[in-house]
Amino acid sequence: MAAFWTDRRRLLAGVGGLTAAASLGACANGKITGFDREKRSLDICNQGEPLSLDPHKASGQWENNIIGNMFVGLTTENAKAEPIPGMAERWETSEDGRTWTFYLRRAQWSDGEACDAHDFEFAIKRILDPANLAEYAAILYPIKNAEAVNQGHMAPDTVGVTALDDLTLEIKLEHPAPYLPELLMHYTAYPVPKHIVEAHGDDWVHPENIAVNGAFTLIKWWSNYIVHLERNPHFFDAANVVMNDLYFYPSNDVNASARRVMSGEAGWSTRFPSNQVETLRRDLPGYVRVAPYLTCNYFSFNVTKPPFNDVRVRQALAMAYDRDWVAANIYRTGEQAAYKFVPPGISNYPNTARYPWADQSIEQRREEAVRLLRAAGYGPDNPLRFEYSHRNTSDNPRVAVVVQNNWREIAPWVTVELRGVETQVHYANLRAKNFDVGDGGWIADYNDAKNYLYLFETRTGPQNYPGYSNPEYDRLVHESDFEADATRRGEMMARAEQIALTDAVICMSVFINSTNLVHPDLTGYEDNLNDYHRARWFGIKND
CATH class of the missing domain: 3.90.76.10 (Dipeptide-binding Protein; Domain 1)
Structure with a gap:
């Protein structure tokens, strides 16, 4: 036990520090409270605070x-x-x-x-x-x-x-x-x-009113502190549910999440600081889970207003961003630089769409970016100024600094201001078109390219963050719905994706992996492309 906790204190210092007293206190208690075998309870660091627990009002993975x-x-x-x-x-x-x-x-x-x-x-x-x-x-x-x-x-x-x-x-x-x-x-x-x-109307989802049909029911929701779920005895498969209680904590700070796992205050964190992956693997054996993930990170350009209603400005910024450097140096868990929108692993879909300039060097792309911005009317006498909004979670603040530097390096007359925003507020701003350039991610709701491409259809509304509208794009995506041949359908959607990439409606960043810290004695947790992990399948090792 002593040697184990010595390793824990070393790691805690590496991810932002935790007092020795806190570590020793957890050890003296003789049990890990974040994953309590006797009570069959699990404490979870869960990214953001939910805006709603109504399935019709939710929109985030943390919800x-x-x-x-x-x-x-x-x-x-x-x-x-x-x-x-x-x-x-x-x-x-x-x-x-x-x-x-x-x-x-x-x-x-x-x-x-x-x-x-x-x-x-x-x-x-x-x-x-x-x-x-x-x-x-x-x-x-x-x-x-x-x-x-x-x-x-x-x-x-x-x-x-x-x-x-x-x-x-x-x-x-x-x-x-x-x-x-x-x-x-x-x-x-x-x-x-x-x-x-x-x-009860919209109040139906309050703990005192709610009824659910799943494995766990809502007992308590203290805003910005905790959501407590308890095993539901009326669930049709309740006899096979092992866990009794789940406690979800909003955890925007991934370093703090790692510290909570290290101190025994949490048995699962849905993200960890990717730049600490080797340290975590060394000092938390069995906890680190990295897996392919049907998701992508990208930056939306608000095409409904200047300067991003000009395709040349969008193309210039997409070119000048060094996503390869970001994939290799900011993310340390095998992420891929993204030169297309639909991620690898999507069924019945060809990987043919790419940015037209994808094979050029970063130096060539930056030269072309200067030319495009000058052609759009920007220069020393008409500087390009805009704001880049980003989520204050995970690696996003570190990516934002690189984005700002990359775009400032195009020319001295390009000015980029950073604005870090709480996750749920940030996405609300994206849906309301209250941004210039905003980062974001999209996780597959189902394994089909349509789940990505529908985002840029005119009819999609708030979730079309850029406000993009292109009749030919809309036509191809719509007609692909009626194509029975899977190969031809995939080719139609790939042509639509190519239109959006050529129009530079977004600046692609990386295809990220899922990164979780999971107590090794928690069974039933399976890596998967969706990063869905329902607690009805969880058990306890050697229970």
């Missing part, structure tokens, strides 16, 4: 980490994030692929009321009702009339979702969507308890 333990959709994910039956025990698809019939299991909400097909019908119509201002509703546009309803052109009752009886739900689609089982794992497709929502 998904909590909500995904509280609710189960028609389909759900196994430990490897593969789609498996959830509330639906089985389903059938019509010959044309546009009608899906789901046969539900008998199940209950956590208050003992039946959870059935009527709750799913109610939920999907609720999220698509424009009165509810659900910013993530566009992901459900494959459903018949979903877009027209969400845009206010049709009544919510016309959405193609019908409870045929208590245990049978029919979903009609605008076009074939073979990825539907994966899409329905997403929290936008979770049911909500009709009887409670109708009684």
Whole structure:
């Protein structure tokens, strides 16, 4: 024990320090409170503070980490994030692929009321009702009339979702969507308890009102401090759930998260400081988990206003950013420099789209950037000034400094101001177009290129952060929905991606890996492309 804690104190100093008294106190207690075997509880450092735990109001991975333990959709994910039956025990698809019939299991909400097909019908119509201002509703546009309803052109009752009886739900689609089982794992497709929502309105999600159908129910939510979930005895698979309590802490500072794991105050951190990976591997054997991840980091240009309504300005900045240096020196966990938008690992998709200048050296690109900016009218007599907004989490502040230096190095008349913002506020600004250039990341909701490319369709609305609109791009993405041949469909989407890259609607940064610190005695945690880890699958080693 003594030698182990000596190693811990050395690492704590490396990731920002922790007092020796705190370390020795944790050792003297004789147990790791962040992963308590006796109480079967787990404390989790979980990036940002949730803005909402309503599946129709959420939009961040840190919210998904909590909500995904509280609710189960028609389909759900196994430990490897593969789609498996959830509330639906089985389903059938019509010959044309546009009608899906789901046969539900008998199940209950956590208050003992039946959870059935009527709750799913109610939920999907609720999220698509424009009165509810659900910013993530566009992901459900494959459903018949979903877009027209969400845009206010049709009544919510016309959405193609019908409870045929208590245990049978029919979903009609605008076009074939073979990825539907994966899409329905997403929290936008979770049911909500009709009887409670109708009684309490938006307050239904408060701990004193809420009912859930998943493995854990909400007990307490103290804003900016803790979200406490407790095992739900009414969950249909409750007999196989090992953990009793989950405690989620908003943890924007990855160094602080690592310290909490080191001190025994947390058994899992959903991110760690990537520049400390070798130290963490040495001194926390078995904790470090690095895995491929269907996600990308990029910077959105606000094309709705000058100077970024000029494609030359966007192209110049995208060229001048040294993403290879960032991948190698800021991230230390195997990240790839990104010269395209859709990440590796997407099914049935060719890797043909790239920035046109991707094979040029950084020196050549910076020379061309100067020429483009001068052609756009910028120079000593008309300096280019703008603000770069970034999340204050993980490695993003360190990346921001590199971004600022790269763009300042283009010419002395380029001025870039940095603005670090709390994560949830930052994304709200992106959706409201309240930014010049803003960093961000996109994590796949389902394994299909459409889940990335829909972001830049004109119709997508708030989640089209740049405010991009290109008729040819829109046409290709839309028509790909109706192409039955998977190869041709992929080629159509790749042509659309190429248009967006040539237009430099975003500046791609890196394809990042998932980085977690996980107590080695926690079983059932599986690395996967989505970085989804539901606690219903967790167990305790040698329990």
